[in-house]
Amino acid sequence: MKGKRFETNQRKGYELKEMADFEFISEDRQQEMQVINVYPEVKYQKMIGFGGAFTEAAGYTLSKMSENNQAKIISSYFGENGIGYTFCRNHINSCDFALGNYAYVEDPADTEFSTFDISRDRQYIIPMIKKAQEVSKETIKFLASPWSPPPFMKTTGKMNNGGKLKDEFKMQWAKYIARYIKEYRKEGIDTFALTVQNEPNAVQVWDSCTYTTEEEMTFVRDYLGPVLEAEGLSDVKIIIWDHNKERVxxxxxxxxSDAKAKDFIWGVGMHWYTGDHFDAVKITSEVYPDKPIIFTEGCVERGMKVDPIINAEIYAHDMLGNFNNGTAAHIDWNLILDEKGGPNHVENYCAAPIMCETNEDKVNIMLTYYYIGHFSKFIKPGSVRIGTSSYSENLEVSGYQTPEGNRVLVVLNRSEKDLDFHIRENGKLLKQTIDARSMITLVYGE
Incomplete structure (x- = not known):
């Protein structure tokens, strides 16, 4: 077996750098120490894809950059030499990473949605999406998520600071979501999946709306599921939860537990803001193997960490743990943000893998971009996670088999020591070393 090694090591200046080719040798003696085992016959979940969010903040930031830098940014994610994004998120109505609150219908009396208008999205979001579609050789899947219904549909009468969907507007809200999907399809943007509500357990100072378990279940069972079917949108997949892992x-x-609701639901979404909880992910994937688990959002808050290596390792550690416990896709938060970590209409600033200095027309590709790329560039949609084991907790590893039959092995070293290891697979052996605080991807086959 032969293959290629790709490495990111900030201390050496390597950024997904292609290193020397390698070739396995026969395992003439039984290697016992410093082993990473690979078992391609042991197969787990099929991978759906990787991506980020087309927020209004991202689209607005992109619009402030020169045409050359706009092309550079889009190509970095979606182009032939980019990191292979194919599964991205959109927000229905505004979210915190918008320039302000907005909804597609503002008139409470407009029960037929004659004033339904997505022109706000045509300013920044849709142009950014179309640029991505133009350069991508793959069809981009889209996940749509609402942060809040229009104010008149809520118990609080406003989009921010939580509140609930009024009972008398549940059917209208389901139809509103269906209308959004149809309007976006007219733009050539096909919604693959839909979450019921972003972070339904949180009252946020920005756009938010809470649902209890019972409320989310009945909304899917009695309104959203039936409406999508009636509107000819039963191909749109429904995802529940879309919040943190501790309750997934x-x-x-x-x-x-409700059979009718379960039939309407395709998968489970989750965020990372309350810690690893990899065992909770594993339990969910094992108990419900027919319901894909999708990582729908995660980011490092602006100023939370200052060491770029730590920020990147937060991503890689979480992705490795999630995937090794059954997660089938990873969608990062904002694709790009400005120098403040916004814009954000409540100043909830965050970092993104690509940060832009809009006043200087400067693009800063962060270390997190490359760490994400160690997965997304090589683990193509349709790849299957395969069995692995590692001799040390300092070597975090995950393995995959691509649709072409190649193996992809992603290895992270968060320790301060260089670590040797031997890959063992079906009587073949490969010795490698991973530097301290670095990441590698090995791609190999017959």
Whole structure:
């Protein structure tokens, strides 16, 4: 077996650098120490894809850059030499990473949605999406998520600071979501999947709306699922939860206890803001193997960490743990942000893998971009996670088999020591070394 090694090591200036080719040798003696085992016959979940969010903030920031830099940014994610993004997120109505609150219908009396208008999205979001579609050789899948219904549909009468969907507007809200999907399809943007509500357990100072487990279950069962079917949109997949991992299993368990609701639901979404909880992810994937788990959002808050290596390792550690416990896709938060980590209409600033200095027309590709790329550039949609084991907790590893039959092995070293290891696969052996605080991807086959 032969292959290629790709490495990111900030201390050496390597950024997904292609290193020397390698070739396995026969395992003439039984290697016992410093081993990473690979078992391609042991297969787990099929991977759906990787991506980020086309927020209004991202689109607005892109519009402030020169045409050359706009092309550079889009190509970095979606182009032939980019990191292979094919599964991205959109927001229905505004979110915190918008220039302000907005909805597609503002008139409470407009029950037929005659004033439904996505022209706000045509300013920044849709142009950015179309630029991505133009350069991508793959069809980009889109996940749509609402942060809040229009103010008149809510108990609080405003989009920010939580509140609930009024009972008398549940059917209208389901139809509103269906209308969004249809309007976007007219733009050539096909919604692959839909989450019921972004972070339904949180009252945020920005656009937010809370649902109990019972409320989310009944909304899917009695309104959203039936409306999508009636509107000819049953191909759009419904994802529940879309919030943190510590409750991912119990939310799925309690909603799936209703057979009718379960039939409408395709998968479970989750965020990372309350810690690893990899065991909760594993339990969910094992109990409900037919319901894909999708990582729908994660970011490092602006100023939370200052060491770019730590920021990048946060991503890689979480991705490795999620994938090794059954997660089938990873969608990062904002694709790009400005120098402040915005714009954000409540100043909830965050970092993104690509940060732009809009006043200087400067593009800063962060270390997190390359760490994400160690997965997304090589683990193509349709790849299957395969069995692996590692001799040390300092070597975090995950393995995949691509649709072409090649193996992809992603290895992270968060320790301060260089570490040797031997890959063992079906009587073949390969010795490698991974530098301290670095990441590698090995791609190989017959």
């Amino acid at each position: 299993y119990e939310r799925a368990r309690d909603i799936f």
